[in-house]
Amino acid sequence: MVSTDIxxxxxxxxxxxxxxxxxxxxxxxxxxENVDVLIGMLxxxxxxxxxxxxxxxxxxINLEDAEDEPEEKLIFEKGLPKFVIPENARLFYDVDMPTVLDDWKFSMWNRAVELSxxxxxxxxxxxxxxxxxxYCIAQFGKKERWMDWDVTMFVRYTNHIGWFAYLEEQDTSKLEVALEILEKGFSWSNWNHLRYIKNTKVRLLLKLGKKDEAFLIVEEAFKQDPGYEDFRDLKTDVQYTSWVKEKATQEEEAKQEKERAYQSxxxxxxxxxxxxxxxxxxxxHPLVVQHAAVLNLIKQHMLSAKLHVFYHNPEWKEKYEKKFMLNKWSVEKLAQYEIENGLRLPDELKVYMMEIGEGGKLYFSSNGxxxxxxxxxxxxxxxFPITPDKIHNIKHAYxxxxxxxxxxxxxxxxxxxIYKDVAEMEALYGLPEGAVISDGCMFLASSRDQDGLYLVMNGVFEGEVWVNTLQYGADAAGCFGAASAQRLKLLQFIAxxxxxxxxxxxxxxxxxM
Known part of the structure; x- marks a missing residue:
């Protein structure tokens, strides 16, 4: 039961x-002894x-006057809020007090070790x-949320165990236990924060004869800082320098082997x-004969893309194979589609469906x-309401x-x-009444930049792929126009x-795409 006794x-x-x-x-x-009494009062x-x-x-608590009643205050510095307490005071949260006292005991005994x-x-x-x-490490397992100071303490405890195992212990099994504990703190460190534990891990690994693991850390340290102080003694160490040379040789051989495998x-x-x-x-079919060269390119590129994905990630094959599937349309089915919907498909779209097929999401950034x-x-x-007289040479978003x-x-x-008035813009860009730019278009896909790509279905620009960047506004040259510098039509654009x-x-x- 919590005490409220003043x-x-x-x-x-x-x-x-x-x-x-x-x-x-x-x-x-x-x-x-006093700390134990304090803990007992909680x-x-x-x-x-x-x-x-x-x-x-x-x-x-005022460390110079136990009877004082210091207060935490909110002040503002340069308009920003800041919480302050008196200079000699310490502030403790009730939820953290057991951790604080346990850490104090550790610090006291550690001070005795240092001074004795x-x-x-x-x-x-x-x-x-x-x-x-x-004991303190075990208590952290009960914490649901860690603050920065929790991490600092936890790393200090694990480092302490690892460091003194390195200095004092000869039993291999006990050294392994210490290394296992050290790893728990090591995972919280990086090259900018709490990096002292890296030195402890290296020394412990070397004592255990695990030089490859140790020297990898040392090598990374010298990449971060060629004069890395903690490992200065290792920089010219014969074992380390030999390891560096051997590793470089192995990496070069592995690189060459990888290249040979890739060439195969x-x-x-x-x-x-x-x-x-x-x-x-x-x-x-006349359309196939006409577009055979680019259809071959598309098929070859698709095959290469698919094989490359599974070459670099063989474990993906079972999971993603279906997402490369393409469903071809027969000539008869396409003709029926056009009749039923009263929609004439652009030639390049038809021949793509006939010889490549619908789908194949993973060949592209968003969809097939x-x-x-x-x-x-x-x-x-x-x-399609945009005619040649309605497009002009102003800056394209790309x-x-x-x-x-x-x-x-x-x-x-x-x-x-850029223009003098609305009348001029209307003359240059005005569309027929009721028309919108998506008329006569088919949404093709989202580009890698997440802009909408559209296939123009009819008119002078039939078969071209356009991109809509109007949402960016005039400042960013947002516009609606060709999705490539060469104004490519569908098949070449896909290739x-x-x-x-x-x-x-x-x-x-x-x-x-």
């Missing part, structure tokens, strides 16, 4: 201040409410610090590509090619020198001095997208 709080404060003074005077045994209901953690009670010149006394206190460190793989890819070249479902969804068919049938369309009522272009997806193409020439 006199008990006062007794606690007095004993804490007395214990602090004993610690300063290095009267360790008496200080430890739990206590602290009298104050934290200014910064409203759900937590606090106790402030008598081997017997040092041995006595060292044993006590190790027991206390293990590329030969396999080329052989498989040769097998599918000029192998069409409808080899005599599909025919218009039923709810968008009516819009796709409408005339920086290409191609003519584009912008909203005729976007006055930001006028504010930027280049596949190349870009594999990192084999200059992607700034298009915003690819």
């Amino acid at each position: 006199e008990k709080i006062k007794t606690f404060k007095r004993l804490y201040v007395d214990t602090h003074q004993l610690f300063v005077e290095q009267k360790i045994d008496q200080a430890i 739990p206590l209901e602290f009298p104050g409410i934290s200014q910064r953690r409203k759900d937590t009670r606090v106790l402030l 010149t008598d081997p017997a006394i040092r041995k006595k206190y060292l044993a006590l610090t190790l027991v206390q460190a293990n 793989f590329l030969q396999l890819v080329a052989a498989e590509q040769a097998k599918i070249t000029d192998q069409f479902e409808n080899p005599e 090619v599909s025919l218009p969804e039923e709810k968008y068919i009516e819009r796709s049938k409408k005339p 920086g290409w020198d191609v003519k584009v369309w912008v909203y005729s009522d976007d006055e930001d272009w006028i504010k930027m001095g 280049e997208s596949l190349l870009a997806r594999q990192g084999n193409y200059n992607s700034d020439q298009g915003t690819w």
